[in-house]
Amino acid sequence: MDELLGVLAPYVGRICGPIALQDGPDATQEALIAVFRGIGRLKEPAALFGWARAIAVREAIRWAERRRRRQTVPVERAEWDELPATTEEDPELASDIADVLRRLAPEHRAVLVLRHVEGLGEQEVAELLDVPVGTVRSRLFRARRSFRSGWG
Numbered sequence: 352m353d354e355l356l357g358v359l360a361p362y363v364g365r366i367c368g369p370i371a372l373q374d375g376p377d378a379t380q381e382a383l384i385a386v387f388r389g390i391g392r393l394k395e396p397a398a399l400f401g402w403a404r405a406i407a408v409r410e411a412i413r414w415a416e417r418r419r420r421r422q423t424v425p426v427e428r429a430e431w432d433e434l435p436a437t438t439e440e441d442p443e444l445a446s447d448i449a450d451v452l453r454r455l456a457p458e459h460r461a462v463l464v465l466r467h468v469e470g471l472g473e474q475e476v477a478e479l480l481d482v483p484v485g486t487v488r489s490r491l492f493r494a495r496r497s498f499r500s501g502w503g
Contacts, residue, residue, distance in 0.1 A: 352387070359383060359386060359399075359403055360379070362400065362404075362407075363379050363382050363383055363386070363403055363406075363407045364376075364379045366382075366404060366407040366411060366464060366469070367379040367382060367407050367410065367411040367414075369452060369460060369463075369468065370408065370411035370415055370457060370460045370464055371410075371411040371414040371415045371418075372415065372418075372449075372452070372453055373418075374417075374418055375411070375414075377414055378407070378410045378413070378415075379407070379410075381410045381413075381414070382406050382407040382409075382410040382411070385406045385410065386402075386403050389406075404469070404479065405479050408461055408465065408479060408480065411457070411461065412457045412458065412461055415457030415460070416457055419456075419457065451498055452498075454497070455494055455497055458480075458490055459493060459494035459497065460494070462476055462480070462487055462491050462494055463491070463494050463495075463498070465479060465480075466487075466491060473487050473488060473491070
């Protein structure tokens with residue numbers, strides 16, 4: 352289990368962090384607990400990462416929505432444990448990206464992370480989030496538009 356945790360924890364954290372922002376560590380922990388509780392029901396071991404990704408996204412969105420519902424003061428600056436490769440050499444750029452992402456709705460952050468960080472296709476994102484492909488496309492459109500307007 353320790354070896355599995357060592358492999359899954361960074362992967363789940365990379366998914367939860369950009370979606371749940373400052374609640375990323377909590378979402379990661381909850382996702383890992385759910386993975387370990389349900390691992391006995393996993394029928395195909397090769398599906399482990401896809402299954403863990405689905406749990407991580409669900410938990411990250413849940414934590415982000417919870418914060419958004421109770422938010423009464425501005426959100427603190429988000430910290431990324433793992434920065435996209437293009438920002439590793441430029442901490443200021445990474446900070447700017449995190450600030451823009453912080454302003455997006457959790458469902459928009461989720462589609463951006465799944466599409467552009469995880470590299471999933473629109474159909475895969477739709478299946479993972481259990482929404483129609485058209486919903487994924489509209490969320491991507493809105494998320495990209497918001498990202499661009501927040502960047503400018």
